[in-house]
Amino acid sequence: MSVTRTVGVLGTGIMGAAMARNLARAGHTVRAWNRTRDKAEPLAADGVQIADTPAEAVTGAEVVLTMLYDGPAALDVMRGAAEALSPGTAWVQSTTAGIEAIDGLARFADEHRLVFFDAPVLGTRQPAEAGQLVVLAAGPSEHRPAVTPVLDAVGARTVWTGEDGAAGSATRLKLVANSWVIAATAATGEVLALSKALGVDPQSFFDAIEGGGLDLPYLRAKAGLVLNDQLSPAQFAVNTAVKDADLIVEAGRRYGVRLDVAAAGADRLARAAAAGHGQEDMAAAYFASFDDPPAKN
Numbered sequence: 001m002s003v004t005r006t007v008g009v010l011g012t013g014i015m016g017a018a019m020a021r022n023l024a025r026a027g028h029t030v031r032a033w034n035r036t037r038d039k040a041e042p043l044a045a046d047g048v049q050i051a052d053t054p055a056e057a058v059t060g061a062e063v064v065l066t067m068l069y070d071g072p073a074a075l076d077v078m079r080g081a082a083e084a085l086s087p088g089t090a091w092v093q094s095t096t097a098g099i100e101a102i103d104g105l106a107r108f109a110d111e112h113r114l115v116f117f118d119a120p121v122l123g124t125r126q127p128a129e130a131g132q133l134v135v136l137a138a139g140p141s142e143h144r145p146a147v148t149p150v151l152d153a154v155g156a157r158t159v160w161t162g163e164d165g166a167a168g169s170a171t172r173l174k175l176v177a178n179s180w181v182i183a184a185t186a187a188t189g190e191v192l193a194l195s196k197a198l199g200v201d202p203q204s205f206f207d208a209i210e211g212g213g214l215d216l217p218y219l220r221a222k223a224g225l226v227l228n229d230q231l232s233p234a235q236f237a238v239n240t241a242v243k244d245a246d247l248i249v250e251a252g253r254r255y256g257v258r259l260d261v262a263a264a265g266a267d268r269l270a271r272a273a274a275a276g277h278g279q280e281d282m283a284a285a286y287f288a289s290f291d292d293p294p295a296k297n
Helices: 014-026 037-046 054-058 072-085 099-111 125-129 141-154 169-198 203-211 217-227 236-252 258-278 280-289
Strands: 006-010 029-033 064-065 089-091 115-117 133-138 155-164
Touching: 006 014, 006 037, 006 054, 006 203, 006 280, 014 029, 014 037, 014 125, 029 037, 029 054, 029 133, 054 072, 064 072, 064 099, 064 141, 064 169, 072 099, 089 141, 099 115, 099 169, 099 236, 115 169, 133 169, 141 155, 155 169, 155 258, 169 203, 169 217, 169 236, 169 280, 203 217, 217 280, 236 258, 236 280
Parallel strands: 006 029, 006 064, 064 089, 089 115, 133 155
Antiparallel strands: 115 133
16 A cells, blocks of 8 residues: 655645645645635645645644745745644645745754755646656655655656755756746747747748757747647746746856846746736746737737
8 A cells, every 4th residue: 555644735826736636636634725725725625625724734744845936935834834843744845945045944944843855846737737747856865755655646756866955956956947948938939929020930930840859849838828829827827937037047146157048038027927927827928029019819
């Protein structure tokens, strides 16, 4: 029989809801909390217990999983849960928090004698719902058996990056991976915008690169969302991408690396958000190419 855990999930947005649902389907006992309770309520149909407070969600939990907006949000919610946290509880911190926030999160874990796992994930709505995320994780080997059943329920595989979650090695890898995602998304939007401006059928571009090294499934997927007006519901929202892009640019600045493409991608995403596309898929950065955005297809 598979090993099951009692898991407290804090944050049930696009990713957190899918993770909580897959945990319950794998047989784990799951209690979930979200700042807006209405967003968590649908999980009850999958056997997830909905909690009114973070403390209620983590009471008796062997593993706590956080999937919140950013590092400060994760720390704030964990502080709200502090009274119910038991020493020795494993904390799987999957929020994309950025390098600077890791210190504060790890310090909180140490103060409350939690076993800290830095564990952001690669993937968007569809792989999250299918339990096919890639988990990037750092944490002590001797405690990994406690969290492995949880990670296996939400991901297709786990890439271990180190023994010390406080070092942030998994978060660093996540920022590197997301820098590529944001750059590819920005390039996709510009290809479509330039095609429109020059009167080129985008399909001609796809035909020209078909089967070659430049023919990426991600390019076609993101372009399809724009061309087919399928930007909602978001696979990965513009607003969240803005936050991640800013973390990437700041990480480069902190370590003395100029990230011109990342900075431009962050600017494009911010303009798209300001134009009202914040809740749409990050492919909506396409609209940032126009001073007077075109009508949707």
